[in-house]
Amino acid sequence: MTITCDALVAGYGEQKVLKGLSLALSPGAINVLIGPNGCGKSTLLRTAAGLLKPVSGEVQLDNKPIGQWPRRKLARQISFLPQAPVVPENMTVAQLVEQGRFAHRGLLGGMRGEDRDAVDWALEQTGLTAFRARSVAGLSGGERQRVWIAAALAQQTQIVLLDEPTTYLDIGHQLEVLELLQDLSRNRALTVLISLHEISHALMFGDRIFLMENGHLRFEGSPAALAETDLLQTVFAVEGSFRRLDRGVLAFLGERSRGRDAPGVTLAAE
Structure with a gap:
């Protein structure tokens, strides 16, 4: 299903x-969206x-227009x-x-039993089993984000779409989330479409990269x-180069913004 x-x-x-964008997700893979803000x-x-x-244009799920799918089935x-x-207020x-x-x-x-099993599995996968009785409102930003990811996993769909899910997480939890998604993709044939701000993470975990600019x-x-x-240098307007790290992992080192005297932000680090 894709x-x-x-x-x-x-x-x-x-x-x-x-503005007339066309693409097809690679099924059972980590598809990563990158591009400048906006x-x-x-x-x-x-x-x-x-x-x-x-x-105009069309989104299709398994060759059927997405608008023709009943909401619950979708x-x-x-x-x-x-x-x-x-x-939500007052929710554990x-x-x-x-x-x-x-x-x-x-x-x-x-x-039902299968629903409880799915919830228990999602909590375990996201490291939240001990948090199950805690109030969501009392959690840190990173902990809340993991709860939302657990809710998405509990839905047990074949396709998961995530909009910058690592934004509020520290580096350790960012990697944990991305490693979890990678494991689910490889072992459960989960199709993932995820937008990421960190170029280094996109290169490290993405099976397929979609680079967007101005729609x-x-x-x-x-x-x-x-x-x-x-293209990274052109689209992000930086000077930089790719480096191959351990285990064949790529990183992009953004050295400085083009056309400016001050150094630009680093997009990835070795």
Whole structure:
């Protein structure tokens, strides 16, 4: 099961953010969206999840227009974690993660054995078993983010869309989340589409890279293929180079912004 986007034009009101973008996810792989802020990554994720109707073009899930899928059936196939989800008041960690089972049990359906197993598994995978009775509102930003990821995992879909899920995490938990997604992709054939701010993480964990700029797709392919171009330097307006690290992992070292006297931000470090 996979998602394809064909000539997508989408946005908000009169503002067109996606401008004829087409792509197809690699099934059972980590597909990573990168690009400057405002390039359309979040809009693409919302459109691919069926939450934003395109102005023109089409999103298909298994060769069927996504708009033709019943909402509950679609929620059994695709889970989506937005960039800044609202934290519910007076809800425990376990209760929030249980929300991921809604598509499987319905509005009035009670928790069954399989639902409890899915919640327990998601909590264990995200290191939150000991937090299950804690209030979500009392957690740190990083802990809350892990709870939302657990809710997405509890949904047990074959496709998971995540909009910069590592933003509020420290470096150790960032790597834990990405390693978890990589493990699920490889061992459970999970198809992941994830937007990442850290270029080094995109190169390290991405099986397929989608580089966006101003609502267009500038590149799609493997990290190694991207390293044969100068597109990162062009799109991010930096001077830099690729380095091959241990185990064949690539890193991009952004040395300085182009056209400025002051050094630019480092996009990755050895």
